[in-house]
Amino acid sequence: MSNVRVGTAGFVVQRERYQSKLRFVEYTLRPPVPSPKVLAGWQRTAPEGFTFAAVAPDSLYGERDWPLRDPVKLQSELDRFANQVNALKARVVVLRTPIAISPGSVALKRFLPVLERARSFGAILVWEPSGLWEREEAVAVASDFNAVVAGDPLQNEPEENIVYAHMRGLGTDQRYTMGRLEALAERISGADEAFVVFDSGSAWREAVGFAKLVGELLGPTDEGDELDEDEDEDEDEDGEDEDDLDEDG
Numbered sequence: 036m037s038n039v040r041v042g043t044a045g046f047v048v049q050r051e052r053y054q055s056k057l058r059f060v061e062y063t064l065r066p067p068v069p070s071p072k073v074l075a076g077w078q079r080t081a082p083e084g085f086t087f088a089a090v091a092p093d094s095l096y097g098e099r100d101w102p103l104r105d106p107v108k109l110q111s112e113l114d115r116f117a118n119q120v121n122a123l124k125a126r127v128v129v130l131r132t133p134i135a136i137s138p139g140s141v142a143l144k145r146f147l148p149v150l151e152r153a154r155s156f157g158a159i160l161v162w163e164p165s166g167l168w169e170r171e172e173a174v175a176v177a178s179d180f181n182a183v184v185a186g187d188p189l190q191n192e193p194e195e196n197i198v199y200a201h202m203r204g205l206g207t208d209q210r211y212t213m214g215r216l217e218a219l220a221e222r223i224s225g226a227d228e229a230f231v232v233f234d235s236g237s238a239w240r241e242a243v244g245f246a247k248l249v250g251e252l253l254g255p256t257d258e259g260d261e262l263d264e265d266e267d268e269d270e271d272e273d274g275e276d277e278d279d280l281d282e283d284g
Contacts, residue, residue, distance in 0.1 A: 038226065038227060038228045038229060039223065039228075039229045039230075039231060039249050039251055040058060040059035040086050040228075040229070040230045040231065040251070041057055041058075041059060041231045041233075041242050041245050041246040041249065041251050042057050042058075042059035042060045042061060042086075042088075042230075042231070042232055042233070042242060043057075043060065043061070043232065043233050043234065043238040043239060043242050044061050044063070044232055044233070044234040044238065045060070045061070045062060045063065046060060046062075047238055047239045048239055050077075052257075054081060054082050054085055055253060055254050056243055056246070056252060056253050056254055056256075056260070057242060057243070057246055057251075057252075057253065058082065058084055058085050058086060058251070058253060059085070059086045059087075059088070059230060060085075060086075060087060060088070061088040061090060061127075061129065061230075061232045061234075062087060062088065062089060062090065062123070063090040063092065064089060064090060064091065064092045064116065064119050065092050065093065066092070066094075068092065068119065071118050071119060071121075071122035072122070074119055074122040074123045075122040075123070077123065078122070078123050078124045082253075086126045086127070086230075087123045087124070087125045087126065087127070088125060088126065088127035088128070088129055088161070088230065088232070089116075089119060089120045089123055089125035089127070089128055089129065089158075090129040090130075090131055091116050091128070091129065091130050091131070091153075092112075092116070093133075094112055095109070095112040095113065095116060095130075095149075096132065096133055096136075097109070099133040099134075099135060100133075100135055101135065101142075102132075102133055102135050102136055102142050102145070102146075103136075103142060103145035103146060103149070104145070109149070113149065113152050113153075117152075117156055120156050120158060121156075125156075125158050126158055126159060127158055127159045127160075127161055127199070127230060128153055128156050128158045128159070128160050128161065129161045129162075129163060129185065129199075130149065130150070130153060130160070130161070130162050130163070131163040131165070131185075132146065132162070132163070132164050132165060133165060134165045134166035134167075135166075136164065136165075137166055137167055137168070138167065138168060138172055143176075147176075147179075147180075150162065150177075150179075150180040150182060151180060153180075153182075154180050154181055154182065159183065159197060159199075160180065160181065160182040160183065161182065161183045161184075161185050161199045161230075162176075162177050162182045162183070162184055162185065163184070163185035163186075163199075163201060164184070170184065170186060170191050174195070183195060183197050183198070183199050184199075185199040185200070185201045186199075186200070186201065187200065187201065187202060187203070187205075188200050188219055188222035188223055189202075189215065189218060189219055189222065192222055193222065193223065193226065195226070196226060196227040196228070197226060197227060197228050197229070197230075198223050198226040198228070198229040198230070199229075199230045199232075200219070200223060200229065200230065200231045200232065201232050201234060202219070202231065202232060202233045202234060202235065202241070203234045203235060204233075204234065204235025204236060204237070204238075204241075209235065209236070210235070210236070210237050210241075211233070211235065211237070211241045211244075211245075213244065213248075216241070216244055216245045216248055217248065219231070219245065220245070220248055220249055231245060233245070239260070240260060243256060243260045
């Protein structure tokens with residue numbers, strides 16, 4: 036599945052080690068944000084084909100309960116974010132909005148010009164709403180801006196050509212077993228392109244395991260990178276899922 040990029044939320048291991056195994060990372064530009072010069076250096080020294088997704092900082096939205104109220108500050112934040120995206124040469128831009136940007140809200144009306152500006156960055160635009168949104172509602176809004184709505188394909192099977200999967204390890208999926216990873220691979224198999232971000236307590240091992248499953252792992256695994264087969268056998272004997280990922284690592 037050469038159309039799949041697999042990574043984690045941030046460099047969860049040392050950057051050189053990370054890039055020897057995976058070719059995609061989601062990076063949130065939260066304080067202290069590296070300077071554009073440093074970001075450009077990351078891009079310049081990354082292996083050929085390595086892909087960055089840049090997540091807008093929370094500061095872009097201002098007050099979480101009353102977001103986007105200050106147009107002057109918003110313009111400044113958008114300009115800064117655009118410079119960071121450009122320095123990183125991010126292929127994907129992610130806008131992860133607070134709950135107050137809800138269906139029919141004034142905050143949503145203020146957010147629409149942000150989507151319009153962000154799609155001018157020249158990257159794949161991803162929107163991840165929070166709160167009361169139904170996926171169909173979010174997709175209807177995003178489609179006006181050629182934006183992709185992020186989600187969990189295990190919860191909502193995607194129908195879009197581009198999929199951005201944010202795997203947060205919530206509920207019964209606090210750890211993604213190999214069976215769940217196989218189900219995830221099946222759910223995204225129809226997409227023209229897919230980006231899969233693991234953002235759980237076992238993100239590194241899950242990302243490495245999934246990358247190996249879909250043929251995206253760049254190098255051999257090291258100790259602690261993937262399934263511990265002995266532990267799986269022990270858990271199976273105890274009546275638990277034989278495909279659970281090892282928590283050590």
